[in-house]
Amino acid sequence: MSVLADLLASHIVRTVLAGAALLGAIAGMLGAFAVLRRQSLLGDALAHAALPGVCLGFLIAGGRDLGSILAGAFLAGALAALAMMLITSRTRLKTDAALGIVLSVFFAAGVVLLTVAQARGGAGSLGLATFLFGQAAAILRSDLWIMGGIGLAALALVLAFWKEFKLVSFDPDYARALGLPVALLEATLTVMVAMAIVVGLQLVGVVLMVALLIAPAAAARQWTASLGGMVVLSAAIGAASGAAGALVSASTRGLATGPLVVLIATAAVLVSLMVAPGRGLLWQALAARRARARIGEGRVLAAMQGLARAHGDTGYATEGGMLATALGGAPTPARLAALERRGLIRAVVHPPETTPHWELTAAGHAEAAALADPAGRAERSP
Amino acid sequence: MDDHSLHEPGHALHVEDLTVSYGGGPVLWDIDLDIPPGVMCAIVGPNGAGKSTLIKAALGLVRPVAGHVRFFGRPVTRMRGRIGYVPQRHSVDWDFPASARDVVEMGLYRSLGWFRRPGAAARARALAALAEVGMQDYADRQIAQLSGGQQQRVFIARALVQDAPILILDEPMAGVDAATEEVIVALLKRLRDAGRTVIVVHHDLTTVRSYFDWLVMLNVRIVAQGPVARVYTPENLRATYGRQLAMIAAAPDDALP
Numbered sequence: 150m151s152v153l154a155d156l157l158a159s160h161i162v163r164t165v166l167a168g169a170a171l172l173g174a175i176a177g178m179l180g181a182f183a184v185l186r187r188q189s190l191l192g193d194a195l196a197h198a199a200l201p202g203v204c205l206g207f208l209i210a211g212g213r214d215l216g217s218i219l220a221g222a223f224l225a226g227a228l229a230a231l232a233m234m235l236i237t238s239r240t241r242l243k244t245d246a247a248l249g250i251v252l253s254v255f256f257a258a259g260v261v262l263l264t265v266a267q268a269r270g271g272a273g274s275l276g277l278a279t280f281l282f283g284q285a286a287a288i289l290r291s292d293l294w295i296m297g298g299i300g301l302a303a304l305a306l307v308l309a310f311w312k313e314f315k316l317v318s319f320d321p322d323y324a325r326a327l328g329l330p331v332a333l334l335e336a337t338l339t340v341m342v343a344m345a346i347v348v349g350l351q352l353v354g355v356v357l358m359v360a361l362l363i364a365p366a367a368a369a370r371q372w373t374a375s376l377g378g379m380v381v382l383s384a385a386i387g388a389a390s391g392a393a394g395a396l397v398s399a400s401t402r403g404l405a406t407g408p409l410v411v412l413i414a415t416a417a418v419l420v421s422l423m424v425a426p427g428r429g430l431l432w433q434a435l436a437a438r439r440a441r442a443r444i445g446e447g448r449v450l451a452a453m454q455g456l457a458r459a460h461g462d463t464g465y466a467t468e469g470g471m472l473a474t475a476l477g478g479a480p481t482p483a484r485l486a487a488l489e490r491r492g493l494i495r496a497v498v499h500p501p502e503t504t505p506h507w508e509l510t511a512a513g514h515a516e517a518a519a520l521a522d523p524a525g526r527a528e529r530s531p
Numbered sequence: 532m533d534d535h536s537l538h539e540p541g542h543a544l545h546v547e548d549l550t551v552s553y554g555g556g557p558v559l560w561d562i563d564l565d566i567p568p569g570v571m572c573a574i575v576g577p578n579g580a581g582k583s584t585l586i587k588a589a590l591g592l593v594r595p596v597a598g599h600v601r602f603f604g605r606p607v608t609r610m611r612g613r614i615g616y617v618p619q620r621h622s623v624d625w626d627f628p629a630s631a632r633d634v635v636e637m638g639l640y641r642s643l644g645w646f647r648r649p650g651a652a653a654r655a656r657a658l659a660a661l662a663e664v665g666m667q668d669y670a671d672r673q674i675a676q677l678s679g680g681q682q683q684r685v686f687i688a689r690a691l692v693q694d695a696p697i698l699i700l701d702e703p704m705a706g707v708d709a710a711t712e713e714v715i716v717a718l719l720k721r722l723r724d725a726g727r728t729v730i731v732v733h734h735d736l737t738t739v740r741s742y743f744d745w746l747v748m749l750n751v752r753i754v755a756q757g758p759v760a761r762v763y764t765p766e767n768l769r770a771t772y773g774r775q776l777a778m779i780a781a782a783p784d785d786a787l788p
Contacts, residue, residue, distance in 0.1 A: 185624075185627060185628075187624075309646055310645075311648065312637075312640050312643070312648060312649065313640065313645075315629075315633075315637075316637050316640055318627070319623060319624075319627045319629065319634070319637070320618065320622070320623045320637070322587075322592055322616075322618050322622060323616060323618055323637070323689075324640075325590075325591070325592050326590045326591075326592060326611075326614065326616040327611060327612055327616075327638075327640065327641040328608070328611025328612055328641055329640070329641065370628065373628060374628050374629075374630070374673045374675075375628050375629070375630070375633075376627075376628050376629060376633075378628070379628050
């Protein structure tokens with residue numbers, strides 16, 4: 150605990166922590182919409198496309214002026230979005246190809262401009278390369294105000310146009326038929342995502358920024374089935390990943406914050422994909438296993454009832470070996486034990502034989518009959 | 532609004548000279564179409580005939596290169612919210628985090644106006660619409676957990692809740708089971724009997740005569756339109772479907788009275 154207190158005593162750590170958490174929350178909230186609208190990769194293209202804007206902003210301002218750098222990044226992103234729109238609407242290329250082309254061309258232009266800017270030298274030009282992977286320590290108190298302002302604006306928009314954003318994300322054609330200004334609403338969502346990317350460039354960098362949009366949303370979707378729940382949870386996971394990444398980075402020398410934040414957010418996705426109730430892989434595997442066990446148990450019951458009927462004796466004691474033969478393999482002791490636990494069969498002795506024998510209980514007979522007639526079972530159950 | 536602004540107000544749907552092209556040849560060519568109020572109308576035609584495009588163009592979702600569309604004499608922009616639209620079920624991602632009631636409430640989003648969230652009244656209307664399609668017990672069910680037929684009914688409830696005089700449905704019977712189809716058809720007939728105009732893109736010729744009273748046969752251009760009894764003829768079917776007719780001609784519907 151004292152380690153944490155020591156960390157938080159540092160002004161820089163507090164700033165980075167607040168910045169990373171804020172960015173995570175903004176990206177998480179907007180990322181939920183981007184993922185639901187299947188625009189995750191647009192975010193990636195916008196992030197990569199921001200690099201030439203960053204460099205141009207630097208070259209024009211003649212120094213590392215955050216305002217002009219962010220403005221440049223935003224304009225370059227907008228240009229990239231426009232280019233993608235034109236390619237998909239005017240040519241026969243599909244969206245994925247258009248995304249790939251725009252992403253790589255803009256990024257290549259950015260890297261060229263980066264070397265130009267660095268060749269020109271000047272104080273701080275070396276710091277430009279940090280926009281590739283982000284440098285959290287470079288965050289200033291004043292940057293937090295910018296991020297906070299953008300975050301609040303995004304939150305206000307999402308709250309104000311909640312039902313419109315929901316409908317446009319789910320069914321844009323229907324929204325258009327209702328007469329909502331779909332193009333404007335979609336553009337607003339995309340611009341907000343671009344803003345989130347721009348504020349994240351310093352911290353996470355153009356290459357990894359998209360993970361912060363996708364990962365919290367993908368993780369959140371696993372746990373909730375309402376849009377409100379998903380957006381809130383996504384923002385929370387983003388904020389927690391940001392904060393955790395900042396703390397881990399601060400407590401260990403030489404670990405970059407941005408990539409750590411991305412790794413932690415991705416870990417949250419992994420955990421969510423595995424264990425989330427209902428949708429998680431482990432959950433589904435368990436459900437499948439349970440279903441298999443039920444079927445296996447049902448076969449044991451049916452075989453025993455068949456033997457009991459053949460003998461005209463409801464209390465007929467079935468020998469384990471007979472069951473194994475009837476079912477083409479020994480019913481595992483675990484399965485028989487499970488049936489016994491459920492009160493459907495009980496172990497009996499059948500002298501003079503010494504091998505284990507089993508008989509159906511009354512409940513077992515009822516269950517076997519119900520399994521044989523699933524339609525009747527459905528009618529009986531409410 | 533004065534009546535001078537209306538053009539052909541006597542028709543629920545009036546389409547004139549409508550031509551749509553996606554850059555290549557025409558998808559719809561010189562469509563002239565009139566559907567009177569209070570009918571249940573099927574739009575049929577082979578794959579690629581432009582059935583969905585026709586209703587999308589009518590709704591203003593696709594921009595035509597020529598022609599105009601009027602609903603009760605008004606352009607679609609002045610009928611917004613008063614046309615219930617049921618898109619093809621596969622046009623959306625059903626894994627979207629929403630319940631059946633959430634989706635139905637979307638039909639009220641426009642009438643609610645900006646900045647207002649659906650409240651108790653909207654909830655009650657959504658539940659009533661779900662009850663109309665026999666889905667009241669599934670109001671809080673995740674849409675991903677509904678069967679295809681149930682999803683289709685939720686989509687129809689979303690259009691019903693708009694309380695619109697015109698309903699336009701794009702293949703509502705595609706991929707649903709017989710029981711659901713029965714429910715949907717009974718519901719649409721009820722709406723028609725209550726004076727609504729119901730326009731359905733339909734793919735199953737065998738049921739055209741038992742379900743519908745008005746028919747539009749389409750294959751890029753209009754082949755025939757009018758009351759089913761007059762329009763559903765072998766010549767028109769051949770003109771619409773061409774070679775595919777061999778299969779269709781064997782359809783048992785001809786045996787109906």
